Amino acid sequence: MELDNIVNIIDGQYLTKKIQNINIQYAGAADLMSDILALTDQPMILITGLCGIQVVRTAEMSGNILAIIFVRNKLPTPNIIDEAEHLNIPLIKTKLSMFETCGLLYENNIKPVPLKYD
């Protein structure tokens, strides 16, 4: 699904400039960075309630986070938005809760990241 469609579904707003042709198949939701890093074996969109610089740093390191959704209208500071723009990682905010955001995307056929268990 195109990122723009996801933004519409969650009644979201871009905090960074739009990047065309980002196609999202998988999503993962977490507030702890190591949990996020453990999720990112596939290209995905991240849903989080954490909005420090480390979220963007985590996305940079994972290389598989195509965009980040901040839930409950949480707003990262301008320097975090600048860093995300620099790294070409779109940031989106929504007034919805993490549960509602996940539910709506799941209902619209965005799949959970496949987890590998030992």
Next chain:
Amino acid sequence: MTDSDYVRVKFPIEKDFSTAGNASSGLKKLLKAVGIPPEIMRKIAVASFEAEINAIAHANGGEMDVLISPNHITVIVKDNGPGIPDIKLAMTPGYSTASEEVRNMGFGAGMGLPNIKKNVDELKIDTELGVGTTLTFTVYLNKKNEST
């Protein structure tokens, strides 16, 4: 093989959560510049980021020492922290001794060492209580060279 086939770079790790990830970010840029394949780059970046966070969350920062050879990439992250009393326990997913302050910043999920292990081919942990911890991990560029 000659010395010129190797690249060795050191990155300082400062005790500052606002700059946590700078060493790993520098390393990832270096790996990209020397043409390391994306999936290998991702594994090294995730492992080095976790190790860097550990050095900041549990010690006073430290140093990241990186060796890039034609066959493998080895990263050594050394800190002068309190050491790990029980490595087996520390390797258990979800186990963390991180402070509440550290957790509030999004660290301390108890997935750091398991995430490192998952992404590398070899992991060695040298730790001494009251002295510090050194993590050495290696990712092979070509699995056929693993035993050579």
